[in-house]
Amino acid sequence: MPENTVDAEKTEKDKRKIKAIKKMKEIMTFYYIDAKTATENNKKVAWITSGGPVEPLIAMDIIPVYPENHGAMIGASKMGVDLCEKAEAMGYASDLCSYARSDISCATVNGGPIGGLPKPDMLICGNNICGTVLKWYEIQARYFNVPLFIFDTPFCHTGYYEEMRRYVRSQVDEYIEFLEKATGRKLDRDRMEEVGRLSVAGQRMWQAVLDTTVNKPAPMSAFDAFFHLALIVTLRGTQTAVDYYQELLDEMNERAKDGIGAVPNERYRLLWDNLPIWYRTKWLSEKFAAHDACLVADTYTSAWCGSLRYMDENDFLNSMAEGYTRIYLNIGVDEMARSVCDMVDKYDVDGLVIHSNRSCKPYSLGQYDIQRIVEEKKGIPSLLIEADMCDERMFSESQIETRIEAFIEMLKQRNRR
Amino acid sequence: MQDLLREMAEVVRDPFAYGRQLKTDTGTKVVGYVCTYAPEEIILAAGAHPLRLFGTTGTIERADAHLQSYCCSLVRGVLEEGLKGGTDFLDGMVFPHTCDSIQRLSDLWRMNVTQGFHVDAVLPVKLDTQSARQYMIDVLHRFKTDLERELDCSITDENLSKAIGLMNEIRRLLRRIYELRSHQPGLMTGDALYTIVKATMIMDRVRCCEILREVVGKMEAAKSPHTNTKRLLMAGGICNQPQIHDLIEAAGGAVVWDDFCTGSRYFEALVSTDKNPITAIAERFLRRAVCPAKHAGLRNRAEDLIRMAKEREAKGVIFLYLKFCDPHAFDYPYLKDALDQEGVPSLLLEVEDPLPAEGQLQTRFEAFLEMI
Ligand code: SF4
Ligand code: SF4
Numbered sequence: 001m002p003e004n005t006v007d008a009e010k011t012e013k014d015k016r017k018i019k020a021i022k023k024m025k026e027i028m029t030f031y032y033i034d035a036k037t038a039t040e041n042n043k044k045v046a047w048i049t050s051g052g053p054v055e056p057l058i059a060m061d062i063i064p065v066y067p068e069n070h071g072a073m074i075g076a077s078k079m080g081v082d083l084c085e086k087a088e089a090m091g092y093a094s095d096l097c098s099y100a101r102s103d104i105s106c107a108t109v110n111g112g113p114i115g116g117l118p119k120p121d122m123l124i125c126g127n128n129i130c131g132t133v134l135k136w137y138e139i140q141a142r143y144f145n146v147p148l149f150i151f152d153t154p155f156c157h158t159g160y161y162e163e164m165r166r167y168v169r170s171q172v173d174e175y176i177e178f179l180e181k182a183t184g185r186k187l188d189r190d191r192m193e194e195v196g197r198l199s200v201a202g203q204r205m206w207q208a209v210l211d212t213t214v215n216k217p218a219p220m221s222a223f224d225a226f227f228h229l230a231l232i233v234t235l236r237g238t239q240t241a242v243d244y245y246q247e248l249l250d251e252m253n254e255r256a257k258d259g260i261g262a263v264p265n266e267r268y269r270l271l272w273d274n275l276p277i278w279y280r281t282k283w284l285s286e287k288f289a290a291h292d293a294c295l296v297a298d299t300y301t302s303a304w305c306g307s308l309r310y311m312d313e314n315d316f317l318n319s320m321a322e323g324y325t326r327i328y329l330n331i332g333v334d335e336m337a338r339s340v341c342d343m344v345d346k347y348d349v350d351g352l353v354i355h356s357n358r359s360c361k362p363y364s365l366g367q368y369d370i371q372r373i374v375e376e377k378k379g380i381p382s383l384l385i386e387a388d389m390c391d392e393r394m395f396s397e398s399q400i401e402t403r404i405e406a407f408i409e410m411l412k413q414r415n416r417r
Numbered sequence: 418m419q420d421l422l423r424e425m426a427e428v429v430r431d432p433f434a435y436g437r438q439l440k441t442d443t444g445t446k447v448v449g450y451v452c453t454y455a456p457e458e459i460i461l462a463a464g465a466h467p468l469r470l471f472g473t474t475g476t477i478e479r480a481d482a483h484l485q486s487y488c489c490s491l492v493r494g495v496l497e498e499g500l501k502g503g504t505d506f507l508d509g510m511v512f513p514h515t516c517d518s519i520q521r522l523s524d525l526w527r528m529n530v531t532q533g534f535h536v537d538a539v540l541p542v543k544l545d546t547q548s549a550r551q552y553m554i555d556v557l558h559r560f561k562t563d564l565e566r567e568l569d570c571s572i573t574d575e576n577l578s579k580a581i582g583l584m585n586e587i588r589r590l591l592r593r594i595y596e597l598r599s600h601q602p603g604l605m606t607g608d609a610l611y612t613i614v615k616a617t618m619i620m621d622r623v624r625c626c627e628i629l630r631e632v633v634g635k636m637e638a639a640k641s642p643h644t645n646t647k648r649l650l651m652a653g654g655i656c657n658q659p660q661i662h663d664l665i666e667a668a669g670g671a672v673v674w675d676d677f678c679t680g681s682r683y684f685e686a687l688v689s690t691d692k693n694p695i696t697a698i699a700e701r702f703l704r705r706a707v708c709p710a711k712h713a714g715l716r717n718r719a720e721d722l723i724r725m726a727k728e729r730e731a732k733g734v735i736f737l738y739l740k741f742c743d744p745h746a747f748d749y750p751y752l753k754d755a756l757d758q759e760g761v762p763s764l765l766l767e768v769e770d771p772l773p774a775e776g777q778l779q780t781r782f783e784a785f786l787e788m789i
Contacts, residue, residue, distance in 0.1 A: 090750055091750035092747070092749075093767065096746055096747060131743065132747075138715055142716070150712060154552075155537075163552060164552075167555070333525065334527075358487045361517040361521070364485060365518060365522075366521045368483050368484070368485075369529070
C-alpha cells in the first residue's frame with residue numbers, strides 16, 4: 001500500500017473517532033478508584049441495580065456501584081465464560097442471566113477486569129428490570145451479610161394505577177429511612193432536590209445525544225451509545241454526567257454539521273433491540289459497517305431516558321415513583337412494540353436487528369411478537385440474532401455471519417425496487 | 418377409595434374435557450389461572466369456577482412463534498393450549514404476577530388469545546412490609562372489581578366468606594391427607610397423592626371437598642403394612658411428572674411431604690374468618706410459604722425446608738425443577754448448602770416436559786437412595 005493511502009486511511013479513521021472517549025475513560029477510572037477506596041475514605045458503598053433509584057444515594061454521599069455495569073465490563077473483556085463456569089460449579093444453572101452468574105462467582109474470587117467490586121455496605125434492588133435481580137441480590141445479601149432494600153415496582157402490563165402509585169411512593173420514604181439508618185445521617189432535602197434536578201438534566205442530555213442520530217449520516221452509532229451509556233447508568237444525578245454529555249452532545253452536533261457519519265457511507269439505517277453482545281461489539285460493528293449499515297438507535301441505551309415524561313425535576317421524589325416504574329422493561333409487550341415503532345419513525349430506520357438474549361427473559365420473551373408487529377406496521381425487514389450478552393458459548397459466529405449477509409442482501413433488494 | 422381416585426384421575430387426565438363438561442352441565446363460567454397466587458376465593462365468590470392450567474401434554478408448535486426455546490415448558494405449554502384452542506371454553510384468564518416468564522406469558526396471551534377476558538393481578542413482589550401488605554389488599558380489591566365487570570356480577574362479602582370457608586376446608590383436608598400419608602406412606606402411592614392435589618385445582622370445589630372428606634375417612638380407617646421405605650421430601654415449582662413417584666417408589670423411597678406449588682404451598686395457611694374477607698385473603702398470601710419469585714426474607718425458604726424435613730423425618734430431599742425456571746434455579750445452591758449443613762443429602766433433577774428416558778432417572782434415584 002502506498003504511504004499516502006495509509007495516511008489517508010488513518011486521518012479518515014481519526015476523523016470518525018469520538019474525542020470525548022478519552023474523558024469518559026478518565027471519569028470511569030476515577031469513579032472506580034473512588035469506589036474501591038471508599039472504606040479508606042470513610043464512605044459507604046451501595047450496590048444497586050441498573051434501573052434502581054440512585055439519586056438518594058448520591059444525595060447522601062453513598063457511592064453507588066453497579067454489578068450490571070461490572071457485568072458489561074466482564075463481557076467486553078471476554079471474561080464472562082470463565083466466571084459463568086465458576087458460577088455453574090457453585091450450582092447455578094447455565095440458563096441464568098450471565099450478569100448474575102458472573103457477579104456471583106466474581107464476588108467469591110475477586111476476579112474480572114478490575115479485580116472485583118468494592119464490598120457493599122448495603123444492597124439496593126429495583127425490580128423494574130426483572131425478577132432476576134431480586135434473586136441475585138438476595139444471594140449477595142446472604143453472602144456479604146449486609147442489609148437489602150427492595151424497591152418493588154409493580155409491573156405495568158396495561159397501565160399504572162393509583163394503588164401502584166401509593167405503594168411505590170411509600171417505598172421512596174422507606175428507602176430514605178433505610179439509608180438514614182444505614183449511614184446514621186439525615187438526608188439533606190435541599191441536596192436531594194439538587195440531585196433530582198441533575199438527574200433529570202443528565203437524562204435529557206443523554207436523550208439529546210441519542211437524538212443526534214436522526215441526522216443523516218448518523219454522527220454516532222448504537223455501538224458508541226453502548227459505550228457512552230456508562231455515565232448515565234453510574235453517575236446519574238451528578239454534575240459530572242451532565243457536563244460530560246454536554247461535551248459529547250456538542251461534539252456530535254459538530255459532526256452532524258460537518259456531515260461526518262459513524263459509518264463512512266451510511267446507506268442502511270438499523271435499529272438494535274436488547275442488550276449488546278458485549279464480547280462482540282467490535283466484530284458486529286465492523287460487520288455492519290462493511291455493508292454500509294449503521295445501527296443508528298437501540299432500545300437499550302434509551303431505557304435510561306425513556307421515562308423522562310413521567311419525571312418532574314421540581315418534584316423529584318414524588319415523580320420518581322412513576323418514572324422508575326414505567327421504564328421500558330416494566331411495560332407490556334404491546335407497549336414495547338409501539339415504542340419500537342416510534343423509534344423506527346423517529347430515526348428513519350430501514351431494518352430491525354433483534355438480539356434474542358438467552359440471559360434476559362423479560363427483554364427477550366415477546367420479541368417475536370414485537371418483530372411481527374414492527375414488520376407489519378412499518379413494513380421493514382428484521383434480523384434475529386440468537387446469543388447472550390456475556391456468555392460467549394452461546395455465540396455462533398458462522399451462523400450469525402450468514403444471517404447478517406442474508407439480511408443485508410434483503411435490504412439491498414428492497415432498495416433496488 | 419379406588420372409585421374416588423378414579424374420578425380424580427379422570428379429571429387430571431383431561432382437565433379441558435372436564436372444564437367443558439362442567440360448563441355444559443352447570444352453565445358455570447370457567448376462569449383459568451396459572452399459579453397458586455391466583456385468589457381462587459374471589460373467583461368462586463363471583464360464582465365462577467377456577468381452573469388451573471398445567472402446560473400441555475402435546476407437542477409445542479404454535480407457541481414456538483411467540484416464545485424462544487429458553488422459556489420453561491410450563492409457560493410454553495400454557496400458551497400452546499391457548500393458541501390451539503384447547504382452552505376455548507374458558508370465559509377468561511387470570512394472571513397473578515410471579516416470575517419474568519409468567520409476566521410475559523400474560524402479555525402474549527392478552528395479545529394473541531383473543532377469546533375470553535384477561536385480568537392481571539399485579540401482586541407485590543416483596544411481602545414483608547406494611548406498604549406491601551396494603552398494596553396486596555388494594556390489588557385484590559381491584560381484582561374483585563375487574564372480575565365483577567368481566568363476569569357481570571357483584572361479589573358480596575357473604576359469598577366471599579362462603580368461598581373462604583370452602584377453600585379453607587379443602588386446605589384442611591388436603592393437609593390431613595398429607596399427614597396421614599406421611600405417617601403411613603404405604604396408604605397411598607405418591608402418584609395418587611399428586612392426582613388428588615392436581616384434581617383439586619381443576620374440579621368443582623364442592624364436589625372435590627366431598628371426595629376429599631371421603632378419602633380422609635377411608636385413610637383414617639385404613640392401616641397400611643409397615644414398610645421400609647426411605648422417607649423423602651420433594652421441592653420445586655410444579656410437579657407435572659407423576660411418573661417420577663413410581664420411579665422413586667420402585668427404587669425404595671417415598672415422598673412424604675413436599676414444597677411444591679402443586680403441593681403444600683397450595684394448602685398451607687388458612688384464610689382468617691374473623692375480618693374483612695379481602696384483607697384476610699391478602700394476609701394469607703403474605704403468610705403462606707413463598708414461591709421463590711416472591712420475597713419474604715433472606716433465609717425463610719431454607720428454614721422452611723429444614724423444618725419440613727425434620728418434622729417429616731425425611732432422610733433426603735429431591736429438588737425437581739423445570740429447566741429454564743430462574744427463581745428456583747437461583748435458590749438451589751443456597752437451599753442445598755443449608756441442607757448439607759444439616760446433614761440432609763439432596764439430589765437435583767432438572768426436567769422438561771416430557772421426561773428423559775426412564776432408565777436414566779431410575780439409576781439416579783437408586784444411586785441417591787443407596788447413599789442415604
Ligand atoms: S440482563 Fe435481564 S435478567 Fe439480567 S439483570 Fe439485566 S434485566 Fe435482569
Ligand atoms: S416453572 Fe419457573 S419459570 Fe416457569 S412459570 Fe414457574 S416459576 Fe416461572
